[in-house]
Amino acid sequence: MGEDLFWAIRGGGGGSFGIVVSWTVSLVPVPSVVSAFTVRRLLRHGDEDEEAMLRLLTKWQLVAHALPDDLFVKLEMEPKVDDGGKRRPLVVFKSFFLGNCSGMVTQMGIHLPELDIKPSDCREMNWIQSMLYFYGYTNGQPAEVFLDRTLQPKEYYKIKLDYLTSPIPATGLSMLFTKIVEHQGGSIDIDPQGGRMSEIPESDTPYAHRRGYLYNFQYYVKWGSDKNVSYEEKHLGWVRGVHELMTPYVSNRPRAAYINFRDLDLGQNVEGNTSYEEAKVWGRMYFRGNFRRLAMVKAEVDPDQVFWSEQSIPPLVVARRKRKGQRHGGLVLEI
Secondary structure (H helix, E strand, C coil): CCHHHHHHHCCCCCCCCCCCCCCCCCCCCCCCCEEEEEEEEECCCCHHHHHHHHHHHHHHHHHHHHCCCCEEEEEEEEEEECCCCCEEEEEEEEEEECCCHHHHHHHHHHHCHHHCCCHHHEEEECHHHHHHHHCCCCCCCCHHHHHCCCCCCCEEEEEEEEEECCCCCHHHHHHHHHHHCCCCCEEEEEEECCHHHHHCCCCCCCCCCCCCCCEEEEEEEEEECCCCHHHHHHHHHHHHHHHHHCHHHCCCCCCCCCCCCCCHHHCCCCCCCCCHHHHHHHHHHHHCCHHHHHHHHHHHHCCCCCCCCCCCCCCCCEEEECCCCCCCCCEEEEC
8 A cells, every 4th residue: 555555544543544454453552450449539528638639740740651661541531410509520430451450559659659549449450351441341241231332322532632731730620620510411530641651752643742741631522412502612612712721722823622522612624625725724632743644645636536524644745856858847746
């Protein structure tokens, strides 16, 4: 298929270059025992409790992206109604470790002792069981549940995503606490970057958010198909409001986004009419400098845009001056 096309389809997003009908994956070894934990911290009423939570989240921000390669700790925020009927911010820490619980507790004690992880918080399992665990299957279901293709009730959702290149100060975290309890259907997931992702050069694959990117923030909201338009707008308004609130704290020039969470709020193609320059508005958010190379590959393999969507890669034909000795004058096309 050629080096450029092979590069483009490994991270350039679906729906731009063709249909992949077969592929080969490279396996890596994993230990026979891995460990995981999920611990919840409810932010109760009072300045002292909020200050303690802010200290914990500040410490997590400083260490989570730089943990040893065998340890991963993410967090989630969601609203929870307390015993008094009031919404409170619930912070959920989820961790995965390539080893047993003893090793996991030791590593957490070194890197994040403030979370106070105990052996009773951890669960040991094998790799495939860990996949079940993180998908919410925690009652001993077999791996075959992943083969179940039964249609689920229809739901709508909206995700917006940001990347951080520096920790959020306490004032920003406090605003998130306020925002998360405004809307019962919303949540925020925060995943560390770092690790292997930071070791790969930015241009090796289309995914460009590598070294220097500490975390990604996912603002998520969902609602049922039986709701009316005003209910839908309420959900969309919340997730867009969180995204706007985070503007001072996230990456910029461009504000980075993730292609697998396509966000048409960032911009979109006009059918048969969008140029590369126009598409750069959203394209560089997803791919940074790699967007240009993706557009050049598109011009080579699909110049007529058979594979088109609101955020498919547009073709870019680059003109350059002819080399000495070429028969025809003017400009030639370099694709």
